Amino acid sequence: MKSRDIYIKNTPLNEALNIWDKALNSLPLFNKTECISPDDALGRVTAKPVFAPRSTPFYNAAAMDGIAVRFRDTIGASEATPLRLTREQFADINTGNALNNSYDAVIMIEDIQRTSEGEAEIIASATPWQHVRTIGEDIVATELILPEGHKIRPIDLGAMLATGITSIEVHCIPSVLVIPTGSDVVQPSAPLEAGNIIEFNSRILAGYLEEWGALSERSEVVPDDPEAIKAALIQGTAQHDLVIINAGASAGAKDFTASVLNEIGTVLVHGVNIKPGKPVILAVVNNTPVIGLPGYPVSAVLTQRLFIKNIIYTALGLTPPKAELTSSTLSRPISSKMGVEDFVRVKLGRVGSNLMATPTGRGAGAVMSLVQADGILTIPAGSEGIGAGEQADIELLRPMDEIDNTLVFIGSHDNILDVLANMLHGLRPLIRLSSSHVGSMGGLMAIRRGEAHIAGTHLIDEASGEYNVPFIKKFLPGVPLKLINLAYREQGLLVPKGNPKNIQGYDDLIRDDIHFINRQRGAGTRILTDLNLKKYKIKGNQINGYDREEYTHMNVASAVAAGSADTGAAIRAAAKALDLDFIPVASERYDLIVPTAHLDDLRVRSLLAAIGRNKQFHSIVQNLGGYNLRDCGKIMYEQS
């Protein structure tokens, strides 16, 4: 357990970046150039200015189809006094042909009358060198074609090839090796057993390296064995410009990366005051930079961005692109530990005139949180967080265009939302649906704060038994809106296939051998559960797992399918998706709240068009199981 003693420091990010830059400055990485043919040069960056060795055109060339003439022979020609040139006074010529030395002008074919004797009649005199591209007209030999540090575009290839350039000096493309480590790490195609970690990090990391312009290579997975790691690093640093090792950067029993790096090279930094990504290691081995990235995918991606992206651009001879920042209003407070630089993944949505940012609020292990993120919010080390309603700069992960075209749905989760996201794309390829599942009450609050275009809700009022309307009257008074039905759906208790513990209803939840899994407070399903428990006079503390909360029907279903819970409340579609048995409890109404202000928004109109009288939509939804679409698209309530 020796390696458990590794001490991870908390170096401030800026200091770590400075140490890293300074150490790398002197390494060969940034000074490698090569000479290549223009044919291979697209996208490469010039390391030297490029001058024209030859003029273009390199001969006097006809700029038009027509005849080559001596301008002196044409003097006096006019419409009134046409002039006939004899066969000896002109030559047929096509665009690009060389002018014979005796000629000094071209007359366009359109301006020539031919006579039967092969003579040419002209009705205007030519000026010297008219319609001739003279030598060097485009580029004169010795002229600067491309300055140093220029990224070569297709048109630049033309200028180089036209002037006879056969070789140019460009910056080398940095070659980067990504070494995945871990004895439990297996390839995606391998048979799986519990505890296996699927080797996808290296693919993500290599993908970003390629996007930034590097040449990336992935090695075999190296087991958690100091000798194997050492051998891989020694070989990698000998053959590549940069090595990325993932993971083993932490201080666990099997985290050997730091100690091996210390042995064979210099560890510059181990531990930075960032979250996620704290245990990152910056080192130099063999004159080659080596970075040890943390194991969680989100941590690995973010630390690679922080410490590697600029290096790749600099090595390529390019100025690293500035982060695209946008100012956004925070929809809820984010707290942050003093002394830690926090990188928070956020979703963005333009609702009305506000660009709202909402943290995705999931752990560094959640790949999907980064798939869905629109941007990253940095909370500086000196800050304790940002309050709701405050402005913050967000670094964009998607083009602003795409965010502006995003329909923001917040509220209760339903499996139909995935169907809608796809339908919408089919109808309007530019419009994207972003849905955040925060429960029905969360949806109402989002509408109240102006954070969503549409909220999904299925809240039953205990007193009246009425759905949604009483809650709207209470929490959204005075907000002009329409309440539009999406579907009726079956709620119930999910149990494993065959119902091995013979659960029949709520009464069974208090059994000692039953572990329940609940939904979060504010979810319509939670309210329904609590209402039913009240009816059966059951208290929450009588139920094992009443306090264990999940945010979606599918997560409840997943827990039951996995056996970490025996039952939980969810909709029938969730049971059907994961092949569970379903004990029906209620049929409930799931509606969409759409503020009148957004009804004319193209994004909202497109979604409403997708659900209304669309055969394909209805048949896909019926297949999900447990839905009734008799009122789908119908206005259930209006408020003005």
Add this chain to the structure above:
Amino acid sequence: MKSRDIYIKNTPLNEALNIWDKALNSLPLFNKTECISPDDALGRVTAKPVFAPRSTPFYNAAAMDGIAVRFRDTIGASEATPLRLTREQFADINTGNALNNSYDAVIMIEDIQRTSEGEAEIIASATPWQHVRTIGEDIVATELILPEGHKIRPIDLGAMLATGITSIEVHCIPSVLVIPTGSDVVQPSAPLEAGNIIEFNSRILAGYLEEWGALSERSEVVPDDPEAIKAALIQGTAQHDLVIINAGASAGAKDFTASVLNEIGTVLVHGVNIKPGKPVILAVVNNTPVIGLPGYPVSAVLTQRLFIKNIIYTALGLTPPKAELTSSTLSRPISSKMGVEDFVRVKLGRVGSNLMATPTGRGAGAVMSLVQADGILTIPAGSEGIGAGEQADIELLRPMDEIDNTLVFIGSHDNILDVLANMLHGLRPLIRLSSSHVGSMGGLMAIRRGEAHIAGTHLIDEASGEYNVPFIKKFLPGVPLKLINLAYREQGLLVPKGNPKNIQGYDDLIRDDIHFINRQRGAGTRILTDLNLKKYKIKGNQINGYDREEYTHMNVASAVAAGSADTGAAIRAAAKALDLDFIPVASERYDLIVPTAHLDDLRVRSLLAAIGRNKQFHSIVQNLGGYNLRDCGKIMYEQS
């Protein structure tokens, strides 16, 4: 000469695009999909939504290094009453390890005291499933991972591989064949003779196709022979999704493309009301779109953008990107023929608060005009042009950032400018020098109109013999500025090596056997020439070629080197560059005019820093020949 009769229509651009879109809609090009492994999917576009076949994590996994426990065993632990867990009550566990079924929580290593007997002492009770990533916490099986029409990013690879996706359906990458034609067309490496056209168009066109995402292939050059062209087109359309043939689209003696296409397929459009690019041909052969592009590189590039770019994006399953437009002030009027859609290449420069657009004003054969262009201005068919000072939308060819970092130099040409462009890059990689050579007077006028940061001028006043200052007082009265010397330089007459026609000075210019080449009106060199001619009592009409004007020293040198002129006036550096003999006429002062308003501009400061006391700069300039830098950087005159 049969093919000379081909009739090229003047179809309006929008109509041509509509015909093209409609004809292509039904072709297989847009509906080709394939199934590939996620490992090959970076940058590809989903043709179907992607759902998770498996949950991730697929087992309950420790989220921390520590020990796995049963939460019930930990109840009651606190700082005041630490609890000892026996070896049977816990298991060591590392992040990512699977929780044995009997455990339901993880306690972090930091919160554990070990005793010698291998027991673990804890000071807080665990909550159920704390520090456990439960099954499906990240992604639940059946969840939508990527919608249809999504361009796959590195992080998406992770989400797919994590959930066990082994194959996804994506849009095929369109395969495009570029066929260069022309019997005079030779490869860049071939030995050249006058009349040869260097085959670089296909490289430029293929380069843009690659940038847009297509797979491009270039064929051998096909000679101007209808049978050879026919064979190439039949084979090309059988093997590719799209075929581009360049050129032969026009109506010259050797332009067979249209007639061949008519024979083997359907010509949809031949001739569009655009300039450049009028003779473009749109056709379908073998269910495959074929476009015949005009031969001039600028025409070929612009028509390819107009008719092919969107097709590539659509075939890839992407929405074509919107053109990035910027509003700009025109620095000079542009006239346009009614009925023709004009595409004008412009340079852009942000001077003060104005973004100024200046047409590059060169022919469709000039590759360099497109290399240097920052944007394209479209003048609609219904317009006769745009006046100076009017606003116009420009489609950007460079990122706005790059344009904002461009130092705009307008004025007299000097070979030192190329040196400066590179020096500047070395000092400040982001700053780019854009220089337009319009002569000294043009430079003064550009300063007056607020179009340039710096003007270069070498205007001698006839009366006083003084340089630049009298002109500034006359044309820029009241403009606060500094006049800063760049160099003294030798002006003279350029003659071929050995001076075969024995030219000794201005007197020789009136000889019958001498062809002169002049500079444009307003150029300092032209003014010097006219002054000298006056001194020698020579009139312009006594000189052959007095009316033939070039815009730069190098173009004059080029004409003399090529033999299309016997002599011309230019600086010694131009003679030296092209190995000509030089008859000195005068030493003149070349100064920079810098308005005080721009003196603090980082771009201007960087340029001034590059010329001041910079040894490398001085030695490079001395090598150009004919320069004296004794006053370089010195303020010669100030006006406030």
